[in-house]
Amino acid sequence: xxxxxxxxxxxxxxxxxxxxxxxxxxxxxxxxxxxxxxxxxxxxxxxxxxxxxxxxxxxxxxxxxxxxxxxxxxxxxxxxxxxxxxxxxxxxxxxxxxxxxxxxxxxxxxxxxxxxxxxxxxxxxxxxxxxxxxxxxxxxxxxxxxxxxxxxxxxxx
Numbered sequence: 001x002x003x004x005x006x007x008x009x010x011x012x013x014x015x016x017x018x019x020x021x022x023x024x025x026x027x028x029x030x031x032x033x034x035x036x037x038x039x040x041x042x043x044x045x046x047x048x049x050x051x052x053x054x055x056x057x058x059x060x061x062x063x064x065x066x067x068x069x070x071x072x073x074x075x076x077x078x079x080x081x082x083x084x085x086x087x088x089x090x091x092x093x094x095x096x097x098x099x100x101x102x103x104x105x106x107x108x109x110x111x112x113x114x115x116x117x118x119x120x121x122x123x124x125x126x127x128x129x130x131x132x133x134x135x136x137x138x139x140x141x142x143x144x145x146x147x148x149x150x151x152x153x154x155x156x157x
Contacts (some may be wrong), residue, residue, distance in 0.1 A: 003062035004032040011037035018120035083133040087117045112136025
């Protein structure tokens with residue numbers, strides 16, 4: 001099962017529509033958390049919002065996570081040893097207040113188990129190889145601190 005999470009602050013219809021259309025063509029189970037989006041998935045099961053418990057249960061059952069470029073979801077996926085595809089919201093499309101998500105994609109792609117996409121075509125290409133995407137591995141105390149340091153340095157750069 002693939003789990004898509006867009007966060008709670010903004011909808012991300014472009015991401016949800018892309019994954020839903022891919023799910024139709026490939027018959028793969030998809031569960032999506034869509035927030036206040038206006039596009040309602042036809043082929044993916046969805047909830048607008050999930051409790052923390054349901055979110056965590058769904059994430060643990062998933063073989064792949066797809067998310068907006070929110071650090072919480074990225075860190076959770078890495079800590080849970082799940083591969084994650086990150087797609088940024090675009091300011092130019094009215095998906096966010098600024099382009100900070102796009103600015104962070106390059107360094108996010110350097111994180112273990114994190115794959116990035118800026119378009120539906122790029123996302124679809126990654127989804128087509130979803131069974132081969134690798135997680136970053138377990139995050140121990142030392143590796144967690146290294147991850148935090150890496151993120152901190154990237155933010156300050």
